[in-house]
Amino acid sequence: MSKVWDRTFKKHHPLNRRSLVFPAMSTSTATPTSSYSEGNSPSAEPEIEHVDRHLPNGDFYTGDWRAGRPHGTGKYLWTDGCMYEGEWRRGRATGRGKFLWPTGAMYEGEFQNGFMEGFGMYTSCSGDTYWGSWLQNLKHGHGKKSFPNGDYYDGEWKHGFRDGHGKYVWKNGNEYSGDWMAGAIHGRGLLVWADGYRFDGVWKDGLPNGSGTFKWPDGSLFVGCWSMESGTLQQRGVYYPSQNPSSPTARDPEMFFTLGRSDFEVCPEEVLTVMPTMKKLWFRGPSKSAISFAGLTLEDGDVEDDWDEGAMTPPMMRWPPMEIKRQGETICEGHRNYELMLNLQLGIRHAVGKQSAPTSLDLKASAFDPKEKVWTRFPPEGSKHTPPHQSCDFRWKDYCPMVFRTLRKLFKVDPADYMLSICGDNALRELSSPGKSGSFFYLTSDDKYMIKTVKKAEVKVLLRMLPSYYKHVRSFENTLVTRFFGLHCVKLAGTTQRKVRFVIMGNLFCTEYPIHRRFDLKGSSHGRITDKPETEIDETTTLKDLDLNFIFRLQKSWFQEFCRQVDRDSDFLEQERIMDYSLLVGVHFLPADDTEKRTNGTPRAEDSDLTRWSTMKLGIGMPARVEQIVRTDVVSDLIGEPTGEFHSVILYFGIIDILQDYDISKKLEHAYKSMQYDPTSISAVDPRLYSKRFRDFIFRAFTEDL
Numbered sequence: 001m002s003k004v005w006d007r008t009f010k011k012h013h014p015l016n017r018r019s020l021v022f023p024a025m026s027t028s029t030a031t032p033t034s035s036y037s038e039g040n041s042p043s044a045e046p047e048i049e050h051v052d053r054h055l056p057n058g059d060f061y062t063g064d065w066r067a068g069r070p071h072g073t074g075k076y077l078w079t080d081g082c083m084y085e086g087e088w089r090r091g092r093a094t095g096r097g098k099f100l101w102p103t104g105a106m107y108e109g110e111f112q113n114g115f116m117e118g119f120g121m122y123t124s125c126s127g128d129t130y131w132g133s134w135l136q137n138l139k140h141g142h143g144k145k146s147f148p149n150g151d152y153y154d155g156e157w158k159h160g161f162r163d164g165h166g167k168y169v170w171k172n173g174n175e176y177s178g179d180w181m182a183g184a185i186h187g188r189g190l191l192v193w194a195d196g197y198r199f200d201g202v203w204k205d206g207l208p209n210g211s212g213t214f215k216w217p218d219g220s221l222f223v224g225c226w227s228m229e230s231g232t233l234q235q236r237g238v239y240y241p242s243q244n245p246s247s248p249t250a251r252d253p254e255m256f257f258t259l260g261r262s263d264f265e266v267c268p269e270e271v272l273t274v275m276p277t278m279k280k281l282w283f284r285g286p287s288k289s290a291i292s293f294a295g296l297t298l299e300d301g302d303v304e305d306d307w308d309e310g311a312m313t314p315p316m317m318r319w320p321p322m323e324i325k326r327q328g329e330t331i332c333e334g335h336r337n338y339e340l341m342l343n344l345q346l347g348i349r350h351a352v353g354k355q356s357a358p359t360s361l362d363l364k365a366s367a368f369d370p371k372e373k374v375w376t377r378f379p380p381e382g383s384k385h386t387p388p389h390q391s392c393d394f395r396w397k398d399y400c401p402m403v404f405r406t407l408r409k410l411f412k413v414d415p416a417d418y419m420l421s422i423c424g425d426n427a428l429r430e431l432s433s434p435g436k437s438g439s440f441f442y443l444t445s446d447d448k449y450m451i452k453t454v455k456k457a458e459v460k461v462l463l464r465m466l467p468s469y470y471k472h473v474r475s476f477e478n479t480l481v482t483r484f485f486g487l488h489c490v491k492l493a494g495t496t497q498r499k500v501r502f503v504i505m506g507n508l509f510c511t512e513y514p515i516h517r518r519f520d521l522k523g524s525s526h527g528r529i530t531d532k533p534e535t536e537i538d539e540t541t542t543l544k545d546l547d548l549n550f551i552f553r554l555q556k557s558w559f560q561e562f563c564r565q566v567d568r569d570s571d572f573l574e575q576e577r578i579m580d581y582s583l584l585v586g587v588h589f590l591p592a593d594d595t596e597k598r599t600n601g602t603p604r605a606e607d608s609d610l611t612r613w614s615t616m617k618l619g620i621g622m623p624a625r626v627e628q629i630v631r632t633d634v635v636s637d638l639i640g641e642p643t644g645e646f647h648s649v650i651l652y653f654g655i656i657d658i659l660q661d662y663d664i665s666k667k668l669e670h671a672y673k674s675m676q677y678d679p680t681s682i683s684a685v686d687p688r689l690y691s692k693r694f695r696d697f698i699f700r701a702f703t704e705d706l
């Protein structure tokens with residue numbers, strides 16, 4: 001098996017082969033040797049020795065040992081029959097190794113902090129064989145899998161499911177090549193039957209759905225459109241017979257997708273009930289604790305004095321199980337903005353309720369015309385189109401209603417839920433103080449949506465950039481820019497004729513996890529520090545660049561996607577001449593008793609939420625680690641020195657405040673402040689420089705978790 005592994009590894013691993021020379025695994029007795037330094041002097045580290053230990057719970061370990069834990073190469077046997085043999089680093093399975101299950105299943109490949117991660121080969125007890133990339137115990141990246149029944153798949157995987165482009169070959173000779181999603185044939189693809197029949201078209205959940213072409217071996221074609229109606233696959237199209245005289249003049253491919261559906265059913269994925277990271281290691285250290293295979297969970301809550309600094313959440317981050325206070329003041333009758341809230345709710349109920357759902361995401365250019373707006377009058381006694389109400393007389397304006405209706409469909413917002421969140425029986429909450437721009441913020445009772453008052457200039461910016469914004473968010477599903485759901489105006493009747501303009505956005509921190517710390521990061525230093533004393537900083541305080549005391553560490557694939565998306569979003573904002581935006585980051589620190597449930601973000605098998613894991617979105621509930629940093633005395637150094645102190649967290653982040661363009665007022669502000677401060681430290685700078693400075697800072701604050 002080792003020789004097969006070596007040949008497969010050298011053939012398929014994408015990295016430089018010279019850097020992948022592993023020492024041979026051995027459990028033979030060895031005399032104590034000097035340890036390697038890891039950045040410290042050799043005398044600072046204890047020596048490595050070879051041990052054979054029968055542990056109190058019946059487990060057995062043999063191999064290299066240092067500082068009360070495995071370090072080097074060794075073998076660990078559990079009483080239930082599981083076994084790990086391979087490389088260890090500071091008590092964690094890291095490097096090349098082999099994990100065996102009592103059922104006979106085996107994984108041989110790379111490990112990282114106890115996870116199957118990197119390139120590896122897995123063979124199940126039933127005969128499934130997968131060789132390819134792994135990420136946190138799940139197939140992720142390019143990989144090949146052969147099934148016991150003779151089927152074969154070669155393509156992309158994502159968090160344990162076939163996802164992306166791939167080829168599936170059935171034992172009967174049929175072959176599909178195309179797109180996959182969450183384990184099913186989904187997207188554009190070509191299915192070729194062994195006897196010459198072909199279908200090239202759009203698929204959804206394993207069946208044709210959309211336009212496509214079916215071709216018979218004699219050259220006849222059926223060009224049409226397929227859809228599911230009342231649970232039955234329906235097809236509409238035109239048949240084109242071939243030039244062969246024996247070709248029938250009329251036929252359709254229905255039987256191939258109904259009676260012959262079993263010809264292209266794919267094998268389901270095996271779900272492991274025991275992950276390597278769920279196994280415990282039992283070592284007698286200063287606290288006689290049981291330690292998880294990943295080195296991240298202590299069974300009895302005790303801390304080993306010599307355990308790795310990232311082994312668990314330190315006491316300073318064990319957040320008490322208290323209820324996090326909700327932001328804002330509920331707008332009740334008698335509140336200064338009570339009537340304004342009623343006007344807003346009446347307008348939303350009218351605008352959304354009368355609109356039909358868009359049938360397509362394709363919009364005509366006329367829909368984006370800034371003049372495309374609808375005025376509606378709401379007299380207290382009611383009218384032909386509006387109900388009577390208890391508020392004052394006002395007029396309601398909808399900007400580009402077709403565009404925002406389609407945006408809500410694109411963002412998968414149900415119209416009824418949207419109306420209920422904003423216009424239900426529960427009142428909105430007003431945040432305690434307006435923002436720096438003077439805007440007021442309101443939150444819906446379920447925290448899903450944030451409503452912000454905007455200036456006329458910001459409305460013009462949003463309407464100007466709306467076509468490119470729509471194209472951008474449609475092109476990039478993982479975009480981090482603010483999601484806009486509506487743009488409206490309330491014009492109060494009377495002598496003042498006051499206009500209040502609103503934009504409705506998604507609330508980034510709508511989550512079941514309490515946000516313990518929040519940061520607003522721009523990459524500038526002038527004025528970018530909170531003015532609150534440390535004793536008054538709580539979970540509702542928005543900290544700034546010079547308050548940042550963490551480096552955010554994302555696992556490899558998510559970090560790469562994060563970098564790509566920040567570049568895309570920054571390029572988009574730079575092209576639109578936008579500046580003064582920021583990355584809003586919310587941090588939830590995982591308590592010590594929750595690390596077993598979510599060790600480094602890996603879902604437990606018993607949680608039955610692998611589907612949720614596979615559909616995770618960038619910036620929404622992302623498992624990660626943060627490393628504590630210490631800032632130097634130099635104010636311009638926005639990122640301090642790492643301390644090696646880690647905490648497991650869940651992150652929420654997105655790019656906000658994207659409606660400030662570099663207009664004449666910002667140019668004057670830049671000129672004025674440049675005479676008093678370092679021009680590179682202030683917020684008001686040219687969009688090109690702002691984009692570069694923003695990216696440089698964000699890519700230092702976020703790094704790959706090694």
